[in-house]
Amino acid sequence: MVFRAGAAFAMPEIYETLEAHSVKYAIRSPPNDSLQGDIAKVAPRPAGYRIMEASEEFAVSSSLKDRL
Secondary structure, eight states: OEEEEOGGGOOHHHHHHHHHTTOEEEEOOOOOHHHHHHHHHHSOOOTTOOOOOHHHHHHHHHHHHHHO
C-alpha cells in the first residue's frame, strides 16, 4: 500500500503512523521559503517560467474546451 497526500497531511503524527505500519508514502511538503531558496540554487527555472495558479489552469483548460 502507498499513501499519497498534499501538504495538509505533512504532520509528524501521520509520518510516524505510516512508518509504524510499514506503509510507503509521498506527502508534499508545505511551502518553505528557505527550502525554495536552496532548490533555486541547484535547479533554476528557465527564463520566462512561471507557476500557474489552479484557477488560471482551469480557466485555460475550460477556454480550450469551448473552442473544440
